[in-house]
Amino acid sequence: MSRTNHIEGEGLLNELIQQLRFHSTATIFLHEAIGEKIGLNATDHKCLEIIAREGKVTAGELAAKSGLTTGAITGVIDRLEKTGYVRRIRDSSDRRRLLVELIPENMEKISHIFQDLAQESAGFLSRYSEGELQTIIKFLKNSTASPPIMPKL
Template structure:
């Protein structure tokens, strides 16, 4: 499992580089793509990516310059900015990720629907466990009592 996680990290770096981004920018772009028509605010994107609102400004600037997103005023609150995916951005990203997804789909086809349900359950629960672990890591360390 550790080798798969390590390979995923290296892959993200290489994919980001191929798309002209860094890993943080690619992560944020993934959140924008995943949000679909819900259009994340800059603050929401910062929260999803676990970066400061100051840092997200730089991320959005780079994504705009690369032609992946644009800023649009939030119709509900004109003081807020929504991050909107460029109409060609998803196809640019999928062109790089496509072969990977095709291989995973072919692999999944080797399993029964019941097998896939078990795997989906495991990955869902593993993600929850990983999120809990990450939250613990991010919490301020408790001072050990002195003897």
């Protein structure tokens, strides 16, 4: 790579990193607003999304997938249970093990929010070509793969 391309590439990478920060901020505020609408904080809302995606999970599995401690997850599950979105059940194959599962009828009450968001997103994404969408998908999959990008804090 020539010196000129390297400098231009650095500028492009810096712009991308800045835009990712802006996107992250907007995403957090979006999920705060959604959480508020459904009676949850953003963390509880995203843990609910993990449960919805995974199906029945143990507290330990939810902690691992969210990056939260098992102590914090106990509070999350308590709040999700109190608001009626999940319930704790015994694992039929191991009665000592507790699982957390969605309460489908209560999830139906909030599904319109996510359907509306999906429609808005589809409209926004329709401006991109198939190749661009494939690149975006590849980027998102790579950036959320395990282990996640985590700086040492």
